[in-house]
Amino acid sequence: MNIGQASERSGVSAKMIRYYESVGLLPSAARRANGYRDYGDQEVAVLQFVRRTRDLGFSLDEVSSLLALWSNTRRPSREVKKLAEKHIAELEVRMAEMREVSKTLKKLAGACHGDDRPDCPILDDLSQPRTKRPAAKRAKA
Amino acid sequence: MNIGQASERSGVSAKMIRYYESVGLLPSAARRANGYRDYGDQEVAVLQFVRRTRDLGFSLDEVSSLLALWSNTRRPSREVKKLAEKHIAELEVRMAEMREVSKTLKKLAGACHGDDRPDCPILDDLSQPRTKRPAAKRAKA
DNA sequence: CTGCACCTTCCCACAATGGTAAGGTCAACA
DNA sequence: TGTTGACCTTACCATTGTGGGAAGGTGCAG
DSSP: OOHHHHHHHHTOOHHHHHHHHHTTSSOOOEEOTTSOEEOOHHHHHHHHHHHHHHHTTOOHHHHHHHHHHHHOTTSOHHHHHHHHHHHHHHHHHHHHHHHHHHHHHHHHHHHOOOSSOOOOHHHHHHHSOOSOOOOOOOOOO | OOHHHHHHHHTOOHHHHHHHHHTTSSOOOEEOTTSOEEOOHHHHHHHHHHHHHHHTTOOHHHHHHHHHHHHOTTSOHHHHHHHHHHHHHHHHHHHHHHHHHHHHHHHHHHHOOOSSOOOOHHHHHHHSOOSSOOOOOSOOO
């Protein structure tokens, strides 16, 4: 099938399928005589795997590792679990940072009357040079 | 003072100070005869403000708005509060998404014995083309 | 005068994705 | 047959915010 079909069935955009191939996450797709990429059910299954792991927030590097583990039927399940737990730990860290920030902002917003008056504890606080602050990374979904 | 000093005092790297200026977040810095940028306490205070708001996860666009509100002493505090609450809401959304993912991964990791054996419910689940829920319907191969 | 630390601008890279442009291919339909 | 439109190809640009590094000027201290 063409890339459009594979895209539709896997939920991965054609753009991304080509990109994944270009960065070596996926092997080079078979080509037909006209130069079009050609996909079968097997390839679609791989794409679905990638899609699902991406949805769970794994980086392409991690997806690559998971693909390798997936295709190696003799790998110890320990390795897979380790990857999953590492990812869980990262999520927890980021959530903790965001909770901190959220808490701070809520406190500030709560102290701000939020009406026509110009005085605003939020800006007052932002003006204070902080010594130590957890640098919260902006995370994607 | 030179950019290095301003960087040290504000916690914003020299690289980023120049970048912020280049994208118009900050006004063009004064220059000395030798072409070096020249900063005073006022400018450092602005940089500290930017640093703090960045640490709280605001985008550069949002920082720009906050700077404008900050320098306008007659703005209604309502506007500031609105921005803060919008950001809080975004944080909550992202945290909720991450919690979902984390929950799914924890369930999967919990089902994986994580030893030398190759069978792994995590990979089994990842192989399932998902429409929505991580409900493991089909038995492992 | 030399060396070193600092400053300048400019370009590159990252991660992962979308957009768009210029062109080839193919099937269907009038 | 010819045209149309949907699809495919590659290639480049933009994003967000940050760091790295090159190539060259400046300034101070020894």
